[in-house]
Amino acid sequence: MSMTEINLRHPLIAERTTIDFAETREVSPATKRLYDGAVMVPYDEELFRSHDVKRGLRNADGSGVVAGLTRISDVHGYRRENGTLVPDEGKLTICGYNIEKLVAHAQQEQRFGYEELVFLLLTGELPRQDELDATCAxxxxxxxxxxxxINEFPLTTKSKSIMNVLARAVLMLYAFDETPDDISAPHEIDVALSLLARLPRIAAIAHSVRNAEFEGRRAHIPRPNPSYSMAETILQVLREGDNFTHDEAMLLDVMLMLHAEHGGGNNSTFACRVLSSSATDAYSAYAAAIGSLKGPRHGGANSKVMAMHADIREHVRRWDDDGEVAGYLMKILNREAFDGAGLIYGMGHAVYTLSDPRAKICRQYARKLAEQKGLGEEFALIERIERLAPQVMRDVRGTTKPICANIDLYTGFIYNMLGVPEDLYTPIFAVARTAGWAAHRMEEIYGANRIIRPAYNSVMEQAGYVPLAER
Structure with a gap:
C-alpha cells in the first residue's frame, strides 16, 4: 500500500498530520508533578566543586578534561606555565601539518584541497598524485x-531542519549496505567515502524538494559530474547547474577544509567517539554526530551570527563609525538589542584565546570575493565588529580573559556570498566534518578499543517506599 492509499480512518493512525504537544497536553493537578517535578541536580557551583565534578568535562580553569590520546589533530589556544594557562596565538594542526599551510598550498597551486585533507585524515599521510586521483575517483x-x-528518501524530507533530514538519511543508508555492521577498516573507509559523496546531494535534495513543493514545481537535481571536486559538486546541486565561478568553488573549498576537523573534544566528534566505542555501526555513529552538530551551541551558531549582522546593519546608520558600532554592540551585550541574550555571536571560543586560525583564513580569502561582489562595506563592518567587540565586552562584563573572533563570525557571510541558503549552512558543515568524524571513529575503534563509560556521583536522598493507596 503506497502512502496515498493509506486509510486515514485506520485505528492505528491518528487523524492529525502533525503533533502539537502544547495543544494536546492536559493541564490538571494530576499532571502537574509529571511536568514540574522532575528529579534533577540543580545548578549549584558549590555542589559540583565539593564533589570535584568537572561540569561539562571542563577543568576549573576552563580547559578540557583529557579524555583520550590522538594523532589526528591538535587545537592550540594556550600554553601552560607553572600550572597556569597563558593565552597564545591559535594554531590548528592536522596530522602534523598546519591548517594554514595546507590551505595556502592548495590555493597557490589553484587546486582543490579538501580531498587531499580527506586522504590525510584517513591515512595520517599526504597523498601522492596517483593516490589523490584514486581517492577523488x-x-x-x-x-x-x-x-x-531515492524512491523512499524524498518522502522523509519534510522537516523543519535539514540536519534532522541528514541524520535520518544516514540511518536509512544502513538498510542499503549489505554488511552494515562490519567495522573492519576497509568497510569503514568505504562508508566514510560514500557519505562524503552522497551527503551533499542528500542535503540539496531535501532543500530543493521543500522549495519546489512550496513553489508548486518539480525539483531539479543535476546529474553529478565525475570530474568535480566536493566544492564544485555542492555548488552544482545548489545552483541546479554549472553556473558558478572557479573563485566561488575555491572559496567553498577553503570552508570545507576549515570545517573538516577540529579535535576530538568538540561535541559532535566526541559524540561520534562515544558511540564508536560501543562498536556500533558507522551509520549510527555519524547520525549521532550530526544530531550534536545541529545544536546552537555547536554548529548551529553560524545562523545566529548572520541574524546579528543583519540586525546591526539595520540599526547602525554609519557602518564606518567606530563609536556608533561599539555603542550598538554595547546595547546587544546589555540585552537592549537584537535577541536579548546579551551575546555577541561569533566572538570567543572554548580553546582559542588570542586568535582563531580558521577565522584569520576566512577573513583573508573572503575579502577578495566580497570586493568582486560589491560587498566590501559589509565585509568591513564585520572586521570592525571583530576589532571592537573584545574591548566592548571588557567594558560591559569586566572580563579580563582574551577574546577573539571565532570562525562563525565569517562563515555565514561567506556562505551568503556563495548563494548558500541559510538552512544549508550547518549541513555543509556536517558534510565537511564527516572526514574528521571518520578519522576519530577509526582511532577510537582500533586504538582506544574500550567503551567510554564515565562516572556520575549520586547526590540523591534515600527514600522509604510508600504503598500506592497511602500516597
Whole structure:
C-alpha cells in the first residue's frame, strides 16, 4: 500500500498530520508533578566543586578534561606555565601539518584541497598524485544514490531542519549496505567515502524538494559530474547547474577544509567517539554526530551570527563609525538589542584565546570575493565588529580573559556570498566534518578499543517506599 492509499480512518493512525504537544497536553493537578517535578541536580557551583565534578568535562580553569590520546589533530589556544594557562596565538594542526599551510598550498597551486585533507585524515599521510586521483575517483563513483533509496528518501524530507533530514538519511543508508555492521577498516573507509559523496546531494535534495513543493514545481537535481571536486559538486546541486565561478568553488573549498576537523573534544566528534566505542555501526555513529552538530551551541551558531549582522546593519546608520558600532554592540551585550541574550555571536571560543586560525583564513580569502561582489562595506563592518567587540565586552562584563573572533563570525557571510541558503549552512558543515568524524571513529575503534563509560556521583536522598493507596 503506497502512502496515498493509506486509510486515514485506520485505528492505528491518528487523524492529525502533525503533533502539537502544547495543544494536546492536559493541564490538571494530576499532571502537574509529571511536568514540574522532575528529579534533577540543580545548578549549584558549590555542589559540583565539593564533589570535584568537572561540569561539562571542563577543568576549573576552563580547559578540557583529557579524555583520550590522538594523532589526528591538535587545537592550540594556550600554553601552560607553572600550572597556569597563558593565552597564545591559535594554531590548528592536522596530522602534523598546519591548517594554514595546507590551505595556502592548495590555493597557490589553484587546486582543490579538501580531498587531499580527506586522504590525510584517513591515512595520517599526504597523498601522492596517483593516490589523490584514486581517492577523488572513488568518491565520485559513489555520488549517485540507489534507486530504491531515492524512491523512499524524498518522502522523509519534510522537516523543519535539514540536519534532522541528514541524520535520518544516514540511518536509512544502513538498510542499503549489505554488511552494515562490519567495522573492519576497509568497510569503514568505504562508508566514510560514500557519505562524503552522497551527503551533499542528500542535503540539496531535501532543500530543493521543500522549495519546489512550496513553489508548486518539480525539483531539479543535476546529474553529478565525475570530474568535480566536493566544492564544485555542492555548488552544482545548489545552483541546479554549472553556473558558478572557479573563485566561488575555491572559496567553498577553503570552508570545507576549515570545517573538516577540529579535535576530538568538540561535541559532535566526541559524540561520534562515544558511540564508536560501543562498536556500533558507522551509520549510527555519524547520525549521532550530526544530531550534536545541529545544536546552537555547536554548529548551529553560524545562523545566529548572520541574524546579528543583519540586525546591526539595520540599526547602525554609519557602518564606518567606530563609536556608533561599539555603542550598538554595547546595547546587544546589555540585552537592549537584537535577541536579548546579551551575546555577541561569533566572538570567543572554548580553546582559542588570542586568535582563531580558521577565522584569520576566512577573513583573508573572503575579502577578495566580497570586493568582486560589491560587498566590501559589509565585509568591513564585520572586521570592525571583530576589532571592537573584545574591548566592548571588557567594558560591559569586566572580563579580563582574551577574546577573539571565532570562525562563525565569517562563515555565514561567506556562505551568503556563495548563494548558500541559510538552512544549508550547518549541513555543509556536517558534510565537511564527516572526514574528521571518520578519522576519530577509526582511532577510537582500533586504538582506544574500550567503551567510554564515565562516572556520575549520586547526590540523591534515600527514600522509604510508600504503598500506592497511602500516597
Amino acid at each position: 572513488r568518491i565520485a563513483s559513489q555520488r549517485l544514490l540507489p534507486m530504491d533509496y
